[in-house]
Amino acid sequence: MLRRRQVLAASATTLPLLLALDACVGxxxxxxxxxxxxxxxxxxxxxxxxxxxVHAYKRTLAAYSTLAPALTPLLAEHEAHLxxxxxxxxxxxxxxxxxxxxxxxxxGSxGSxGSxAAGRAIPxxxxxxxxxxxxxxDAEQAASAAQLRRLATVSGPLAQLFASIAASxxxxxxxxxxxxxx
Amino acid sequence: xxxAVGPASAGRAPVAALQAALAAxxxxxxxxxxxxxxxxxxxxxxxxxxxxxHQNARDTLTAMIASLGATPVAASAAYELPFAVHDxxxxxxxxxxxxxxxxxxxxxxxxxxxxSLRTFGALAMQPPAERAAYWRGTTTAFPGFPRGAFAHx
Numbered sequence: 442m443l444r445r446r447q448v449l450a451a452s453a454t455t456l457p458l459l460l461a462l463d464a465c466v467g468x469x470x471x472x473x474x475x476x477x478x479x480x481x482x483x484x485x486x487x488x489x490x491x492x493x494x495v496h497a498y499k500r501t502l503a504a505y506s507t508l509a510p511a512l513t514p515l516l517a518e519h520e521a522h523l524x525x526x527x528x529x530x531x532x533x534x535x536x537x538x539x540x541x542x543x544x545x546x547x548x549g550s551x552g553s554x555g556s557x558a559a560g561r562a563i564p565x566x567x568x569x570x571x572x573x574x575x576x577x578x579d580a581e582q583a584a585s586a587a588q589l590r591r592l593a594t595v596s597g598p599l600a601q602l603f604a605s606i607a608a609s610x611x612x613x614x615x616x617x618x619x620x621x622x623x
Numbered sequence: 624x625x626x627a628v629g630p631a632s633a634g635r636a637p638v639a640a641l642q643a644a645l646a647a648x649x650x651x652x653x654x655x656x657x658x659x660x661x662x663x664x665x666x667x668x669x670x671x672x673x674x675x676x677h678q679n680a681r682d683t684l685t686a687m688i689a690s691l692g693a694t695p696v697a698a699s700a701a702y703e704l705p706f707a708v709h710d711x712x713x714x715x716x717x718x719x720x721x722x723x724x725x726x727x728x729x730x731x732x733x734x735x736x737x738x739s740l741r742t743f744g745a746l747a748m749q750p751p752a753e754r755a756a757y758w759r760g761t762t763t764a765f766p767g768f769p770r771g772a773f774a775h776x
Contacts, residue, residue, distance in 0.1 A: 592738065600741055600745075
């Protein structure tokens with residue numbers, strides 16, 4: 442049993458601590474996960490779009506192996522893009538919601554943030570090599586344009602990454618324009 | 624391709640970034656003059672095309688900087704080359720190196736808070752990135768960033 446003097450002494454030391462803890466503004470475990478920042482939401486959309494491009498290249502290479510010399514370096518660059526985008530966000534196990542939704546469902550939108558045509562439904566591989574290359578070319582062009590639409594609302598370093606990836610995708614368009622690929 | 628530069632673009636950082644881009648364009652114009660002398664006829668025609676495009680970009684940047692009330696940086700009489708240029712191969716390498724420098728300078732504009740300058744920089748870095756790929760013969764994953772800037776490259 443505590444004596445009155447002990448209770449008073451304990452109050453003198455613990456009350457300020459309790460008041461300080463009460464004043465702390467931290468995550469409320471009952472209110473669910475905190476909202477995603479704008480950068481993270483845009484990153485999820487960019488990851489989805491880049492993931493779809495990687496998927497499109499792999500499917501095209503599986504169908505037309507003679508395109509490997511031209512397409513393999515471009516695929517490697519998209520995989521580098523994807524790795525850099527993913528490195529900037531902690532994805533939940535199994536990939537980002539945007540990527541998994543987009544790849545699993547033919548009608549997946551690829552998430553918010555203007556992913557453009559690269560984040561839409563994945564079309565079937567065309568029946569000719571030329572048409573397959575043209576499809577990749579269009580996807581690259583759309584992806585580059587979508588990167589530029591993401592610039593306005595994100596932090597400076599992330600905007601630079603998007604701009605660099607957009608420029609890379611523009612160089613891919615030029616490669617895919619080569620008539621020798623047809 | 625030139626954004627309307629207004630009060631939001633005023634300040635030291637935008638002017639400094641635009642001046643750096645202009646300096647890179649000056650250097651590229653000089654560099655193509657050196658490279659062109661070593662190139663074959665077909666490649667020289669491509670170099671002449673690119674040299675003209677850099678002059679156009681220089682004029683755009685000059686006007687943008689002047690509109691912000693600053694004095695555009697002037698071209699140097701001569702530039703120290705990153706390596707000796709004595710044949711067609713080294714001339715192509717110089718062209719690619721110059722284009723890398725211009726791409727890098729425009730990428731710096733993308734970090735600014737002004738969205739019109741961001742978009743301008745992002746669009747302006749695409750032609751030099753393509754020309755760098757042309758002269759080098761290969762594309763790169765992250766134009767404008769130093770090679771090896773990212774661990775996953």
